[in-house]
Amino acid sequence: AMAESFMKYKDKNQAVEVRVQDLLSRMTLQEKIGQMTQIDRSVASFEVMKNYSIGSTLSGGESVPFRGATARDWINIINEFQEGALASRLGIPMFYGIDAIHGNAIVYNATVFPHNIGLGAARDAELIRKIGAATALEVRATGISYAFAPCIAVCRDPRWGRCYESYSEDPQIVQEMTDIIYGLQGENPIKGIPYVGGRDKVIACAKHYVGDGGTTNGIDESNTVIDAAGLFKIHMPAYLDAINKGVSTIMVSFSSLNGKKMHANRDLITGYLKNTLQFKGIVISDWEGLDRMTTPNNANFTNSVLAGIRAGLDMVMLPYNYTEFMDILTNLVKNDYVPMERIDDAVRRILRVKFIMGLFENPMADFSLINELGSQAHRNLAREAVRKSLVLLKNGKEGDSPLLPLPKRTSKILVAGTHAHNLGYQCGGWTISWQGFLDNNENRGTTILNAVRSAVHPSTEVVYKEEPDKEFVNSNNFTYAIIVAGEPSYAEWHGDSQTLTMTEPGPAIISNVCKSIKCVVVVISGRPIVIEPYMDSIDALVAAWLPGTEGQGVTDMLFGDYEFTGKLPRTWFRTVDQLPMNVGDLHYDPLFPFGYGLTTNNIRLS
Ligand SMILES: O=[N+]([O-])c1ccc(O[C@@H]2O[C@@H](CO)[C@H](O)[C@H](S[C@@H]3O[C@H](CO)[C@@H](O)[C@H](O)[C@H]3O)[C@@H]2O)cc1
Numbered sequence: 001a002m003a004e005s006f007m008k009y010k011d012k013n014q015a016v017e018v019r020v021q022d023l024l025s026r027m028t029l030q031e032k033i034g035q036m037t038q039i040d041r042s043v044a045s046f047e048v049m050k051n052y053s054i055g056s057t058l059s060g061g062e063s064v065p066f067r068g069a070t071a072r073d074w075i076n077i078i079n080e081f082q083e084g085a086l087a088s089r090l091g092i093p094m095f096y097g098i099d100a101i102h103g104n105a106i107v108y109n110a111t112v113f114p115h116n117i118g119l120g121a122a123r124d125a126e127l128i129r130k131i132g133a134a135t136a137l138e139v140r141a142t143g144i145s146y147a148f149a150p151c152i153a154v155c156r157d158p159r160w161g162r163c164y165e166s167y168s169e170d171p172q173i174v175q176e177m178t179d180i181i182y183g184l185q186g187e188n189p190i191k192g193i194p195y196v197g198g199r200d201k202v203i204a205c206a207k208h209y210v211g212d213g214g215t216t217n218g219i220d221e222s223n224t225v226i227d228a229a230g231l232f233k234i235h236m237p238a239y240l241d242a243i244n245k246g247v248s249t250i251m252v253s254f255s256s257l258n259g260k261k262m263h264a265n266r267d268l269i270t271g272y273l274k275n276t277l278q279f280k281g282i283v284i285s286d287w288e289g290l291d292r293m294t295t296p297n298n299a300n301f302t303n304s305v306l307a308g309i310r311a312g313l314d315m316v317m318l319p320y321n322y323t324e325f326m327d328i329l330t331n332l333v334k335n336d337y338v339p340m341e342r343i344d345d346a347v348r349r350i351l352r353v354k355f356i357m358g359l360f361e362n363p364m365a366d367f368s369l370i371n372e373l374g375s376q377a378h379r380n381l382a383r384e385a386v387r388k389s390l391v392l393l394k395n396g397k398e399g400d401s402p403l404l405p406l407p408k409r410t411s412k413i414l415v416a417g418t419h420a421h422n423l424g425y426q427c428g429g430w431t432i433s434w435q436g437f438l439d440n441n442e443n444r445g446t447t448i449l450n451a452v453r454s455a456v457h458p459s460t461e462v463v464y465k466e467e468p469d470k471e472f473v474n475s476n477n478f479t480y481a482i483i484v485a486g487e488p489s490y491a492e493w494h495g496d497s498q499t500l501t502m503t504e505p506g507p508a509i510i511s512n513v514c515k516s517i518k519c520v521v522v523v524i525s526g527r528p529i530v531i532e533p534y535m536d537s538i539d540a541l542v543a544a545w546l547p548g549t550e551g552q553g554v555t556d557m558l559f560g561d562y563e564f565t566g567k568l569p570r571t572w573f574r575t576v577d578q579l580p581m582n583v584g585d586l587h588y589d590p591l592f593p594f595g596y597g598l599t600t601n602n603i604r605l606s
Contacts, residue, residue, distance in 0.1 A: 012361050019360075020351045024344060026090060029333060032347045033326050035092065038284070040319035041065070041077070049084030049094060052326065055350055056146070057081050058097040059106060060287055060319060061434025061491060068108045071370040075143035082363050093354065093363035095203060097146035101165060102548060103131075103382070104138040104147075104373070105431040109444050111138060111378040112427045112548035116151060116177070117526060118389030120167035120569030121545065121597075125179040127385060132183020134381055136202045137372040143365030145196075145357065146203040148251060150180050152238040153213035155527075157580040158570065160218030161495025164428060164526030164546055168569035169582045170594065171237045178206070178241040188246025194281040195246040196357035200369065203353060206242035208253035208286060210268060211235040218580075220493040221254035221292065231257070240277065248353045249282040252313065254292055263289045263308050270312035274345075282349045284315040290325075302328050309338050314346035374444060379550055386544075386553020391566040392598040394541040403480065403518055403540040404600045405560020409457035410479040415464045416513060417484040418503050419524040421449040426524050428546030429491030436489025445549025448484050448522065455555040467505055473516045481513045482558065486524035500529045500576050510534045522554060528572040532591050543568070560600065567597035567605050 008014050009023035024032075034053030044057045057078075065077050078096050085094040104110040113119075113131050122128075139147050152174050155166035167177040184204040186197025196203050211224035214235055226235070239250070250273065253262045262268070263285060273279045290308050291298040298304075301321075305328045308316070318325055332338040354360065372378070396402040406413075419425045423445045424437040432442045440447060446454075453462050465472060473481070485506035502523075511534070513519050520540035523529065524547070531541070543566075544554055556562050571581055572592035581587070583594035597605040 010360065016352060016355045019355050020348050023090065023092070023351055024347055027347065029330060029343070030326070031090060032343050033329050035350050036315050036343070036346050037322050037326060038097070038315050038317045038319065039322050041081070043320050043322070044081050046080055046084035046087070049081050050087040052322065053088040053090070053092060054085065054094060054322070055315060056094050056097060058317065058319060061099060061106065061430060064106060064433070070108070071142045071373045072367060074107065075365045075367060078143040079364055086363060093359045095145045095354065095359060096143070097148055098139065098144050099149070099430055100135050100139045100147035101149045101151060101430050103135055104142060104144070105427065106433065107142055107373065108432065109374040111374050111382050112431055112443070112445065113382045114385050114389045114548050115164040115428050115526065115546040116167045117164045117569060118545035118547060119177060119385065120173050121391050121543070121566040122385060122388035123173060123176070123567065123569070124388055125176050127388060128177055128180045129183040130381055131385060132180040134378045136184050137200055137369060138374070138378065139202050140200055140365070141369040141373040144202070145359070146205070147184055148205045148207060149184065150178065150204065150206065151208065152178060152206050152242060153208065154234050154238070155213040155570070156234070156582055157218035158500060158527035158573070159497055159576070159579060160213065160215065161220050161490055161492050161497070162212070163218065166213050169571065170569070171234050173569055174238040175241045178238055178245055181242060181245045181247050185246060185248065191244050192278065193246060194248035194353055194356055196248060196353070198358065199362055203248045203357060205249040205251050205284070206239060206247045207251035208255070209239065209250050209262065209273070210253060211257050211262070212253040212255050215255050217498070218496060220496050223256040223259060225258055239273070243277055243279050247281065248356070249284050250279065251284050251286055252289060254286050254289060261293045263293050263313065264311050266311040274312055280349065280352065282314045282353055283312055285313050285317050287317050287319055290316060305329055306332055306337055309342060314349045382548055383550040383553040383556070386547040386550050387556050387562050389545055389547065389566055390554065390557045390564060391543040391568055391596070392564040392600065393543060393572070393592055393596070394535070394538060395598055395600055395602055397539055400539065402600055402602060403520055404558060406480060406520065406558050408455060408460065408559050410460055412461040412463060412476060412478055413456070414468065414473070414476070414478040414481040414513065414517070415449050415452050415462060416466060416468050416481060416509055418466060418506055419448070419486050420466065420482070420484040421447045421464065423447050423549065424489055425486065426546065426551060427548050428489050428526055429495065431489070435491050435494055443549065446551040448551045448554050451551040451555040452482060454552065455559050467509055468512060470512050470516065473513050478517050480518040480520070482520055482522065483509055483513055484522045484524060485509065487526060487529060490526070495526065498576065500527070502529050502531070507534060510537060514538055520558060528570065530576070532574050564597065564599050565605065567595050568592055570594060572596070
């Protein structure tokens with residue numbers, strides 16, 4: 001008992017800062033650097049965690065233990081790593097991170113919510129808090145306690161492959177959507193101080209600091225050229241909200257700001273974030289963020305480590321070369337290139353979050369939350385989010401009566417298009433795996449076709465033909481057609497596009513069908529895409545973004561069970577050569593402006 005009480009850091013009745021200081025004072029340099037190290041699960045093990053006192057492990061976008069791993073599988077694997085951490089000399093528990101950016105979507109059978117662009121169209125802070133809370137439960141259901149979310153990028157050019165991870169081109173909408181942090185972490189009792197409220201809440205991560213959404217021509221990981229006024233008006237505001245709401249970690253961007261790599265930007269990381277804004281949580285690098293400081297990657301790792309740590313990085317998402325990192329940083333400290341107080345600042349922040357979240361008291365995951373994964377309650381919430389995310393852009397040609405809401409009871413209807421029956425496409429990237437998945441048996445969910453089948457009256461015949469030609473359309477007397485088209489799934493630079501065209505043969509399908517019968521086109525995309533050439537032949541047009549597993553949210557709107565409320569969170573361009581073009585620009589000639597949205601009787605929502 002004496003030994004226990006003497007070790008203040010183990011006493012949960014001690015103040016957090018007392019526990020932090022007590023534990024820090026006991027740590028060797030190697031243990032401190034171990035805490036600053038985050039490794040991918042593929043290189044983690046009981047032994048590695050024990051021997052190196054590793055601070056954190058993660059799943060990168062590709063890193064699932066095996067296809068179809070269940071919540072129990074995840075828990076058993078992660079608990080093994082935790083046992084290793086607890087077996088280290090000081091027994092400092094680790095936390096495990098994953099990209100739960102639209103639900104815990106890399107995990108099989110998780111509820112997949114609409115991607116951020118759809119939530120930006122919904123503009124509903126209460127809804128997004130609930131989504132955060134549901135996501136926290138589905139993350140904890142798998143034994144994970146850290147979500148690399150929310151991305152608070154302000155995407156200023158839809159040619160960026162990560163534009164769907166951004167709530168809006170308007171910084172104010174992004175600021176409002178930081179309320180998801182209250183759902184993920186719980187509401188912080190003291191404004192501006194990091195907080196994680198217990199075992200059904202997770203550490204959140206505001207990312208990617210700063211200006212990730214402003215790169216030239218939307219090229220991923222490249223350079224954002226902007227003056228201080230523009231930076232603080234567009235890309236910085238949501239970080240102040242996130243810090244105020246208690247976000248516990250901030251991830252630094254791969255991109256550069258006016259030619260300087262953000263991972264080496266001491267003025268903005270230490271000077272502004274830590275000293276001016278008094279951020280008290282963890283600044284974490286992005287994946288191989290140090291390696292990617294140089295061209296080619298890892299060209300001068302020692303220098304990258306020196307630049308990153310001196311800039312103010314507290315934890316490094318290596319994720320593989322941890323011994324190289326630890327050796328280099330140890331030598332940099334021993335040779336006075338990196339002062340010990342920089343190391344202590346980093347470790348203090350890491351320990352602070354671990355004590356605040358109760359990790360020392362509850363390091364092991366249990367099976368109590370496994371039924372939260374993909375629960376019906378969460379799927380209902382996701383379906384509501386889909387409904388609120390849809391934006392009605394056209395309903396009836398000039399002089400025609402509105403086409404929507406569609407009648408559920410009629411003789412025969414056509415469902416067509418590349419995206420009508422493809423769960424992978426409707427979930428988008430960061431689902432099951434990094435780039436998303438392609439067909440319908442990789443996860444549990446409802447495609448739009450299946451949603452139509454369950455929405456219509458039993459007497460209505462639903463005919464599905466992915467790519468109907470004119471003869472097919474004219475040889476059936478369909479009352480109307482639902483065409484679902486858009487983009488393939490993508491993530492990061494794989495989604496960078498200079499053309500933003502609809503996946504073939506979407507345009508041909510629209511032409512074959514809409515020139516013969518009444519058609520509503522539902523666009524599944526991570527951003528606005530080229531649509532103007534088809535506008536004249538389309539009767540009704542709905543932007544559905546990347547709705548996720550609950551496709552019934554789309555049919556709820558098409559058949560009029562609910563009224564449209566969604567509004568464009570970003571400008572819908574006419575042609576790509578107008579880009580970048582954002583609300584407020586001097587030259588602003590969009591097909592549909594920022595904020596545009598109709599109700600079914602063609603009343604404008606804003
Ligand atoms: O095939 N290759 O050789 C290869 C190489 C590099 C890759 O790069 C890697 O691919 C992804 C999947 O492994 C990783 O997740 C990251 S992305 C980064 O990861 C964080 C954690 O997942 C997220 O929170 C951030 O928001 C995101 O910017 C990296 O870009 C992928 C494949």
